[in-house]
Every structure is written in structure tokens, then in C-alpha cells.
Amino acid sequence: MKILFIGDVVAKPGRAAVKEVLPDLIKKEKIDLVVANIENLAHGKGATGATIEEIRDAGVGIMTSGNHIWFREEITEILNNDPRILRPANYPGDAPGYGFTYVTIAKQKVLIINLIGRQWIDEPIDEPYRTIDTILLDQIDREKPSVILVDYHAEATSEKAAMAWFLDGKITALAGTHTHVPSADAQILPKGTAFVTDIGMSGALHSVLGVEPSIIIKKQKDPGPAKFEWVEDGPKVFRSVLIETKKEGRAKSIRRIDKTLP
Ligand SMILES: [Fe+2]
Numbered sequence: 324m325k326i327l328f329i330g331d332v333v334a335k336p337g338r339a340a341v342k343e344v345l346p347d348l349i350k351k352e353k354i355d356l357v358v359a360n361i362e363n364l365a366h367g368k369g370a371t372g373a374t375i376e377e378i379r380d381a382g383v384g385i386m387t388s389g390n391h392i393w394f395r396e397e398i399t400e401i402l403n404n405d406p407r408i409l410r411p412a413n414y415p416g417d418a419p420g421y422g423f424t425y426v427t428i429a430k431q432k433v434l435i436i437n438l439i440g441r442q443w444i445d446e447p448i449d450e451p452y453r454t455i456d457t458i459l460l461d462q463i464d465r466e467k468p469s470v471i472l473v474d475y476h477a478e479a480t481s482e483k484a485a486m487a488w489f490l491d492g493k494i495t496a497l498a499g500t501h502t503h504v505p506s507a508d509a510q511i512l513p514k515g516t517a518f519v520t521d522i523g524m525s526g527a528l529h530s531v532l533g534v535e536p537s538i539i540i541k542k543q544k545d546p547g548p549a550k551f552e553w554v555e556d557g558p559k560v561f562r563s564v565l566i567e568t569k570k571e572g573r574a575k576s577i578r579r580i581d582k583t584l585p
Pocket residue numbers: 331362363389391501502503
């Protein structure tokens with residue numbers, strides 16, 4: 324099975340990059356499932372029904388998210404009604420939506436879990452190790468998934484690496500999101516779990532994590548208010564990792580697929 328994992332899709336340039344690259348890539352690489360993180364999908368802030376449909380039409384099957392998913396009120400209803408769109412599982416139990424979901428591909432059950440880290444993320448979240456332990460214990464016993472994928476949405480690189488080692492041999496792949504910066508460490512851990520610290524964003528190349536550079540410079544240099552403006556045009560990047568699975572639900576390979584578009 325071939326799974327493509329796309330990181331944070333940021334604003335219009337991110338959606339445009341996905342629409343430009345994904346349909347042909349799915350055909351060329353014979354990809355079975357595409358997962359993308361949508362916390363910055365609509366003008367950098369959360370997601371809307373229309374923007375979700377846009378990238379779903381391009382071939383994204385399952386969507387994960389993170390701390391920025393809560394920006395728009397309409398997301399509550401979307402999350403509650405569509406189990407193909409996740410929010411991190413370690414938000415409080417009564418938070419809207421689902422923290423994990425299933426999709427069946429060629430008679431194989433694929434479990435996708437979304438988690439969020441705790442370092443430098445100021446959100447009401449539970450400890451992620453015990454959250455994932457509880458989910459795995461319950462779901463492996465009950466549903467016997469063939470493939471298990473985790474999007475770990477976290478700021479600290481060490482937090483993501485430690486979680487990947489904790490889950491090595493228990494899941495197929497852990498891909499990091501949230502920093503918007505791609506990491507060069509895609510690897511298979513000793514017990515067969517694929518890991519990358521951060522897939523990186525798909526979005527505007529000439530930006531600071533998707534935002535107009537002059538605004539971030541002003542914010543860091545001068546006191547006073549600075550309103551975030553997301554870059555809406557110019558060159559774009561598409562960033563992803565392609566994971567191929569083996570029979571036992573472990574990873575055969577993981578490699579980056581990155582493209583720069585005019
Ligand atoms: Fe993000």
C-alpha cells in the first residue's frame with residue numbers, strides 16, 4: 324500500500340500546490356491513500372467547507388489538523404459530522420469531532436490517528452503518550468487494523484522523535500506537522516516504523532511559514548500591533564512524504580516528494 328502524507332496546507336498557495344501536483348502524482352506513483360493536515364487551509368486560519376472540498380476533489384482522502392483548526396466557528400459542525408476530518412485525539416474528550424478514524428483500502432483497515440504535542444503549544448491538551456497507548460490497546464484488539472498512521476502535530480523536534488521511538492514496531496508511520504519547515508530525516512526505525520520529524524508546509528515559498536515576511540519582521544523587531552497577512556501569490560511549494568507499507572503493517576520505505584512551482 325502506498326500512502327502520501329502532506330503537511331500543513333497553508334492558504335490559497337497551499338491549496339493551489341495540492342491541486343496542481345496531487346492528481347498526477349496519485350496516478351504516477353499509484354498512491355492508495357492521501358492524508359493532509361488542514362489546520363491552515365483557509366487563509367491560514369482553520370478550514371471551511373469550501374476549502375475542504377477543494378482539496379478533497381484533488382484526491383485528499385483523510386484530513387488531520389492541529390492547534391489552528393479551532394479558528395472558525397463552522398469547524399465544530401464539520402468535525403462533528405465528518406469522521407474523515409480529524410482533530411488531535413488528546414484534546415479533552417468532550418471536544419468536537421474525532422481524534423482517529425478508519426479507511427478500508429483493498430480489504431485492509433487503515434487506522435489514522437492525530438495527536439498534538441505539549442511543548443510551546445498553549446492548548447488544553449492531555450498527555451499524548453497515554454492517549455495513544457489507550458487508543459492502540461483498544462483499537463488493535465477490537466478492529467485489528469493492518470496499517471496505523473499517526474500525524475503528530477508538535478513544535479519540538481525532540482517531542483516528535485521521542486514519540487516515534489516510543490511507537491516503533493507498534494505503528495506503520497509517524498509523520499510530524501506544525502512547524503511548516505520540512506526536515507531531512509525521513510527514515511525507517513529499527514522495528515519498522517517510518518518517521519519524519521516534519522513534512523513541512525505546502526504554501527507560499529516567499530513567506531515566513533506562510534505569512535508575509537515584513538509583518539513577522541515588524542513583530543519581532545518593533546513593539547505595537549501587527550496583523551498577520553498570509554501570502555496569497557508568487558511561487559509555491561508542495562511538500563510530502565510517500566510511505567510504502569509491508570505485509571506486517573510496517574513500513575518498507577519513506578521518501579520525501581517536494582516540488583517548487585512558479
Ligand atoms: Fe500549521
